[in-house]
Amino acid sequence: MIKAIFFDLDDTLVNSKKAEYNAICDFKKLYSEFDKIKDIDFANVWNKITIEIYEEYHSGKISFEELRIGRMKGLFSNYSINISDEEAEQKFKDYKSIYEKNWILFDDAKEVLEHLKNKYKLVIISNGDGKWQRKKIEHMGLNKYFSDIIISSEVGYSKPEKEIFDIACKMVDLKPANCVMIGDKLKVDIQGALNAGMQAIWVNRKKEKLSYEYQIKELNELTKYL
Numbered sequence: 001m002i003k004a005i006f007f008d009l010d011d012t013l014v015n016s017k018k019a020e021y022n023a024i025c026d027f028k029k030l031y032s033e034f035d036k037i038k039d040i041d042f043a044n045v046w047n048k049i050t051i052e053i054y055e056e057y058h059s060g061k062i063s064f065e066e067l068r069i070g071r072m073k074g075l076f077s078n079y080s081i082n083i084s085d086e087e088a089e090q091k092f093k094d095y096k097s098i099y100e101k102n103w104i105l106f107d108d109a110k111e112v113l114e115h116l117k118n119k120y121k122l123v124i125i126s127n128g129d130g131k132w133q134r135k136k137i138e139h140m141g142l143n144k145y146f147s148d149i150i151i152s153s154e155v156g157y158s159k160p161e162k163e164i165f166d167i168a169c170k171m172v173d174l175k176p177a178n179c180v181m182i183g184d185k186l187k188v189d190i191q192g193a194l195n196a197g198m199q200a201i202w203v204n205r206k207k208e209k210l211s212y213e214y215q216i217k218e219l220n221e222l223t224k225y226l
């Protein structure tokens with residue numbers, strides 16, 4: 001019997017894609033040079049640069065600082081504007097503060113949490129930086145739904161490592177078999193939870209064609225497995 005539900009944060013409860021799109025469109029408005037460029041085109045350029053540069057970062061070719069500077073320099077140079085490292089750093093700070101104002105949940109997230117909070121213990125398990133993730137959680141008014149919030153940088157383990165799921169079970173004082181993990185990443189959220197002896201429901205919003213029995217396209221479909 002399920003007594004606790006563990007939620008991933010980004011792309012499970014938080015609509016990161018929408019937040020990024022809205023943020024880069026708001027950032028564009030700061031510069032008259034970009035007035036004639038369509039929002040969608042500008043956002044596509046930003047996405048393309050972001051994906052390329054994150055590949056370099058993940059393969060260890062550049063540092064996190066170079067990643068931030070590189071994203072901004074790449075964006076501006078796409079429109080034939082050269083900026084210095086210092087300018088890129090400042091512009092990235094501006095973007096980041098705009099991005100924070102655009103954090104947004106999926107439409108059905110609060111309704112689903114509201115429905116579940118009286119029946120189950122709810123916990124967030126998120127990979128990321130504690131300060132940043134907690135700021136995000138607070139900004140979106142999520143604290144009141146969750147008994148515990150577990151963030152990888154604070155506990156020293158990341159999903160899919162079994163330990164982070166064990167910590168969550170200990171916090172709610174339940175056996176893994178009484179807990180279910182909800183997340184958007186099969187290898188990280190779902191496989192990790194299964195390895196820890198829990199059940200897991202995959203939020204497959206992109207409708208990827210992969211066979212996993214327990215999957216939903218929207219959070220409001222959760223009840224069919226609970």
Ligand SMILES: [Mg+2]
Pocket residue numbers: 008009010011012183184185
């Ligand atoms: Mg996620």
